[in-house]
Amino acid sequence: RLSNVLKRFARRHPDVALTLRTATSAEVSDLIRRGEATIGLRYDRDRSRDLDCEVLFAEPLGVVCAPDHPLAGRRVGKLADLRDERWIAFPEVPGRREITASHVFALFLTHGLGEVAWTPVDSLTAQKRLVEAGLGIALLSQSNAAEELGSSRIATIRVGDLAASHEVVAVTRHGGFLSAASRRLLDILRADFTKARGTNASRRNGVRRA
Incomplete structure (x- = not known):
């Protein structure tokens, strides 16, 4: 799923340099906190006040x-x-x-x-x-x-x-600057995970969409 999001973002913004790192959830929070990453994806909310967390998907x-x-x-x-x-x-x-x-x-x-x-x-x-x-x-x-x-x-x-x-959460630094490209990437993530949430709910209810 994430690879599709990144491909879609790269097609729409070919002039933006996008780098990706993998880490544990705690490490993701630390990368955001130190400013070494702009947007992070981790499991479950980080309750630290210096981070903003948005649940995308369970x-x-x-x-x-x-x-x-x-x-x-x-x-x-x-x-x-x-x-x-x-x-x-x-x-x-x-x-x-x-x-x-x-x-x-x-x-x-x-x-x-x-x-x-x-x-x-x-x-x-x-x-x-x-x-x-x-x-x-x-x-x-x-x-x-x-x-x-x-x-x-x-x-x-x-x-x-x-x-x-378990919850998949987008993490950003509280009060931190987000460029237009970063905000666009967040929008794509929200849309993609919202779609997935609806698809899973339909399957649980026994409904299949064509």
Whole structure:
């Protein structure tokens, strides 16, 4: 999705030099705060007063597993059916807003379940490689798992009572200057993510748009 936004912006503004950096959510906030980036995209709001945050989209989360997992491509009725699995997640680190082990634990507690076995892995790429190898299952966003799902290196487990998501947020410096090009990029991001929000809502309601 982001690549489409960037392509569209580059076509409309060929004279603007646009650079892209990847970072964790906490690092994105720091880059904006230091003025090293103008617009950031991160998960969940940063409550710092020196930043402005705008929620663009609530991205669905799903359970992924190895292609040869007994439940690969299948549906289970309840999250409780996965309580005996080993989960792979980010360790809890102050300021990190990625999907940490505490996020997974909170889901199980919400469903009246106890703690689960888990392996802390501080790298998204490493998490996906461990899932591929059958060493655990993970809770990932659609965008983070898209490449591996598309190449069938990992598979999904649909969970009947799981409705988990996390917010994708645009971050800018509070009171900071935004050029006309920066404001245009924000407008394109808003329009694109608003469209995605409407499409996902239609799918959840059983409506498909031609």
